[in-house]
Amino acid sequence: MLFPTFTFVVFFLIVWPLNWVLMRNRERWRIFMMAASYVFYAAWDWRFALLLAGSTVINQGFAVAMSRTTQQKRRTALLAATVVVNLGILAYFKYWNFFVDSGQTVLGNLGFEVPSLLVDTVLPVGISFFTFMALSYVIDIYRGDYKPTTISKFAVFLSFFPHLVAGPIVRPAELVPQFDPPPDPRYVDTTRAFALIAGGLFKKVVIATALARFVDPVFGAPDQYSSLVVLVAVYAYAIQIYADFSGYTDMAIGIALLLGFRLPQNFNRPYASSSLREFWRRWHMTLSRWLRDYLYIPLGGNRKGRLRTYINIMLTMLLGGLWHGASWTFVVWGALNGLGLVVDHWWVSRREARGGKEPAASGPRRWGMIFLTFNFVCLAWVFFREDTISGAVQLLGHLFTAWDKPSPQISVGVLLAIAALLLTQFSPPRIGEQLRGVFSQISPIAQGAVLGVTLMLTNLLGPYGVAPFIYFQF
Amino acid sequence: MTDEPTTDEERRARRGRPAEPRSNLRPIGHAMIAALVALAFASVLDARALYKSAVTQPDGPGRDVAVAVTGALQAVTNFTQVSQLRQGVASAIGMGDKDTIDTNLNLPVKTAAAVPPAAIKPIFSPQKKLKIYMGGDSLMETVGMAMEQIGPRTGVIKVEPNDFHISTGLNRPDNFNWFNNLRSILASENPDVVTLMFGDNDADAFMSGMAAGAPQIQSFGDAAWEQEYRRRVGGMMDLALQKPGRFVVWVGEPQMENSDLNAKQVKLNSIYKSEAAKRPGRVAYLDTYELFTPGGAPYSANLTVDGATKLVREPDGEHITLDGGAVVTGAILKILQEHFTLQGALPPSLSLTQ
Numbered sequence: 001m002l003f004p005t006f007t008f009v010v011f012f013l014i015v016w017p018l019n020w021v022l023m024r025n026r027e028r029w030r031i032f033m034m035a036a037s038y039v040f041y042a043a044w045d046w047r048f049a050l051l052l053a054g055s056t057v058i059n060q061g062f063a064v065a066m067s068r069t070t071q072q073k074r075r076t077a078l079l080a081a082t083v084v085v086n087l088g089i090l091a092y093f094k095y096w097n098f099f100v101d102s103g104q105t106v107l108g109n110l111g112f113e114v115p116s117l118l119v120d121t122v123l124p125v126g127i128s129f130f131t132f133m134a135l136s137y138v139i140d141i142y143r144g145d146y147k148p149t150t151i152s153k154f155a156v157f158l159s160f161f162p163h164l165v166a167g168p169i170v171r172p173a174e175l176v177p178q179f180d181p182p183p184d185p186r187y188v189d190t191t192r193a194f195a196l197i198a199g200g201l202f203k204k205v206v207i208a209t210a211l212a213r214f215v216d217p218v219f220g221a222p223d224q225y226s227s228l229v230v231l232v233a234v235y236a237y238a239i240q241i242y243a244d245f246s247g248y249t250d251m252a253i254g255i256a257l258l259l260g261f262r263l264p265q266n267f268n269r270p271y272a273s274s275s276l277r278e279f280w281r282r283w284h285m286t287l288s289r290w291l292r293d294y295l296y297i298p299l300g301g302n303r304k305g306r307l308r309t310y311i312n313i314m315l316t317m318l319l320g321g322l323w324h325g326a327s328w329t330f331v332v333w334g335a336l337n338g339l340g341l342v343v344d345h346w347w348v349s350r351r352e353a354r355g356g357k358e359p360a361a362s363g364p365r366r367w368g369m370i371f372l373t374f375n376f377v378c379l380a381w382v383f384f385r386e387d388t389i390s391g392a393v394q395l396l397g398h399l400f401t402a403w404d405k406p407s408p409q410i411s412v413g414v415l416l417a418i419a420a421l422l423l424t425q426f427s428p429p430r431i432g433e434q435l436r437g438v439f440s441q442i443s444p445i446a447q448g449a450v451l452g453v454t455l456m457l458t459n460l461l462g463p464y465g466v467a468p469f470i471y472f473q474f
Numbered sequence: 475m476t477d478e479p480t481t482d483e484e485r486r487a488r489r490g491r492p493a494e495p496r497s498n499l500r501p502i503g504h505a506m507i508a509a510l511v512a513l514a515f516a517s518v519l520d521a522r523a524l525y526k527s528a529v530t531q532p533d534g535p536g537r538d539v540a541v542a543v544t545g546a547l548q549a550v551t552n553f554t555q556v557s558q559l560r561q562g563v564a565s566a567i568g569m570g571d572k573d574t575i576d577t578n579l580n581l582p583v584k585t586a587a588a589v590p591p592a593a594i595k596p597i598f599s600p601q602k603k604l605k606i607y608m609g610g611d612s613l614m615e616t617v618g619m620a621m622e623q624i625g626p627r628t629g630v631i632k633v634e635p636n637d638f639h640i641s642t643g644l645n646r647p648d649n650f651n652w653f654n655n656l657r658s659i660l661a662s663e664n665p666d667v668v669t670l671m672f673g674d675n676d677a678d679a680f681m682s683g684m685a686a687g688a689p690q691i692q693s694f695g696d697a698a699w700e701q702e703y704r705r706r707v708g709g710m711m712d713l714a715l716q717k718p719g720r721f722v723v724w725v726g727e728p729q730m731e732n733s734d735l736n737a738k739q740v741k742l743n744s745i746y747k748s749e750a751a752k753r754p755g756r757v758a759y760l761d762t763y764e765l766f767t768p769g770g771a772p773y774s775a776n777l778t779v780d781g782a783t784k785l786v787r788e789p790d791g792e793h794i795t796l797d798g799g800a801v802v803t804g805a806i807l808k809i810l811q812e813h814f815t816l817q818g819a820l821p822p823s824l825s826l827t828q
Binding site (some may be wrong): 006009017018020021086097099102108180185186187188190191192193194217219220223224258260286347387436437440444445447449450451452454455456457459460461 | 568623633635796
């Protein structure tokens with residue numbers, strides 16, 4: 001069940017009031033929310049629900065067993081088992097064919113004949129997201145940062161439908177405490193919720209779809225276009241993926257707010273970043289901090305000298321790349337970002353060693369850094385978007401070799417969509433706050449009329465049918 | 475990777491302010507009223523679009539109910555002129571036709587004449603490239619992608635942008651009018667070869683755009699259904715063949731994992747094959763059923779291509795992977811070599827076994 005569909009509207013119109021009616025009876029509410037979330041998830045494939053239930057039971061079992069023992073060795077063994085089981089499930093569904101295919105290619109090139117071990121599986125939607133959330137629950141308990149909660153609370157935490165299929169990746173300490181005491185129905189952040197839902201819907205349905213129509217054919221056959229068109233397509237893809245993913249998670253956060261729960265922010269104007277480090281603090285923020293807290297810091301972070309810091313960054317980004325998909329293009333994408341972060345860290349430490357100052361908050365130097373960062377991110381996105389490394393290299397090569405090639409015109413709509421989204425990256429936050437302040441003061445009927453017109457415009461400018469969503473494949 | 479993220483919420487928290495000013499918080503009842511008003515208001519403004527969405531649904535009781543409800547809503551909004559607001563905005567931005575349901579097929583009435591085998595095959599070279607168009611439903615996506623990658627490498631083939639449209643076919647022009655789409659592509663791009671692939675969304679008895687007085691279809695595969703579907707398949711071929719010298723490759727459906735769906739694809743393939751046979755020398759039928767499962771083998775997602783096992787089918791048991799698309803592309807190129815003299819670097823034929 002995708003958010004921007006009629007089916008979801010019907011589902012939510014049933015779940016929303018019942019959520020508030022049942023809120024006072026906590027146990028009933030938990031059963032209800034778990035059931036609603038499983039219905040939402042099973043709408044793709046009922047077998048996915050079994051997988052989610054299995055993950056819930058297994059992880060809760062490990063968490064409880066870990067909390068009942070004080071022996072460090074046993075706790076560590078339990079943690080290792082949890083990680084192996086979770087990553088094993090993820091590996092089977094997501095990475096098995098990738099590794100088998102890569103291995104077979106290598107062995108085949110060496111002259112060995114190997115039987116096919118490829119498996120015919122469907123990748124369960126959102127498995128990467130809920131696996132990481134389950135891992136953070138067990139690891140936090142291992143570290144003593146969190147105590148096991150009841151299985152019903154953990155089940156709701158893991159399956160809560162707004163974040164289930166595409167994040168944000170929530171940590172238990174952020175969501176579980178919100179279950180008790182229940183949110184106050186008199187003070188709900190509805191204005192922010194409507195703004196996030198309407199804005200997210202527009203980004204997803206209108207901007208991302210319009211840009212996909214331009215981007216797909218160019219990335220499919222770059223040699224049929226001029227360098228200028230390919231360059232605009234590279235920028236357009238950067239905007240498309242941002243509109244697509246941030247639009248969907250904005251809707252998720254807004255829907256959770258209407259149910260009375262606050263999920264963490266996932267994007268914070270990433271293309272206004274003046275360094276790659278800043279970009280990764282603003283892009284898919286909940287994944288970045290997961291990788292930081294559960295991978296980079298345990299690897300030693302920046303505590304073991306400069307070289308180890310760089311190695312840790314590279315490892316974190318390589319695995320972060322692979323998290324996105326089972327393909328060498330994602331590994332290259334992760335490596336490029338890792339390399340960029342290493343250079344960034346080296347540059348900052350060199351500047352600090354020389355007693356240099358940070359660039360001013362505005363001014364030509366900062367704008368130059370923003371331009372450089374944006375272009376580096378766009379370059380890396382080419383590997384993220386292409387199916388093969390050779391395809392990405394070919395496309396990048398085409399940026400320099402076909403400036404005089406006759407090519408179709410770039411539509412005004414595409415340029416407008418790119419410009420509009422880039423503009424939002426640099427607009428002061430207070431504009432949004434002021435608009436929300438005005439909106440919150442008008443009557444519910446007037447609010448409904450404003451939202452109705454917004455829906456009509458989104459529907460008019462968007463396509464018929466449901467546009468596919470990029471991050472579901474992850 | 476080492477610093478805490480800085481979000482708007484955190485900035486507010488640092489200044490000792492809540493995530494959202496308390497004055498912006500509202501009772502949940504207000505939000506529910508606002509949401510219901512918004513949905514009602516948008517439904518009224520979007521009545522024509524909702525009706526079109528309902529009409530283009532798959533056939534069944536759900537569609538009947540949706541058409542009845544949205545039809546009534548549309549009648550009211552037309553009467554009260556409320557729908558003019560959306561129509562006015564749509565016209566102003568050049569999208570005036572967006573809500574129009576066009577089921578007119580406008581097919582040629584004459585079957586394209588057969589052409590005897592030419593003594594000298596038409597010649598194409600790097601100076602005079604063969605322009606190929608790839609169109610179809612979602613199964614064409616990876617086939618077209620593979621052709622876009624492999625075709626230009628020959629130096630003699632120019633591939634038009636892949637024209638696949640997900641969830642479309644020949645039986646529902648209300649959903650996507652392939653006949654108008656092909657007509658407009660042929661006029662604007664003028665390809666030498668038209669490659670078409672349909673069927674996955676046509677395994678259904680319901681058809682829109684039926685000619686007046688056409689016999690009533692009772693079920694998939696009955697005489698009335700076959701007559702109408704043949705008219706559409708042949709019509710698509712004849713549309714493409716209106717230009718002398720143009721060649722059509724009709725790509726048949728591969729074996730499907732689901733046996734019920736597969737039985738319907740076998741029926742559809744028999745129509746594609748026989749309609750192609752009615753236009754000898756101008757239409758070639760590519761049997762992908764045999765290509766992916768040679769010698770009547772049962773369904774398999776894997777295929778041994780030149781000695782290496784490749785995953786050629788998607789896990790859904792219907793769609794084709796990019797490796798599978800390359801296999802189909804290889805077969806298309808082989809057909810083209812039989813029909814044309816292509817003075818380029820054509821890849822060698824693939825050896826395929828189960």
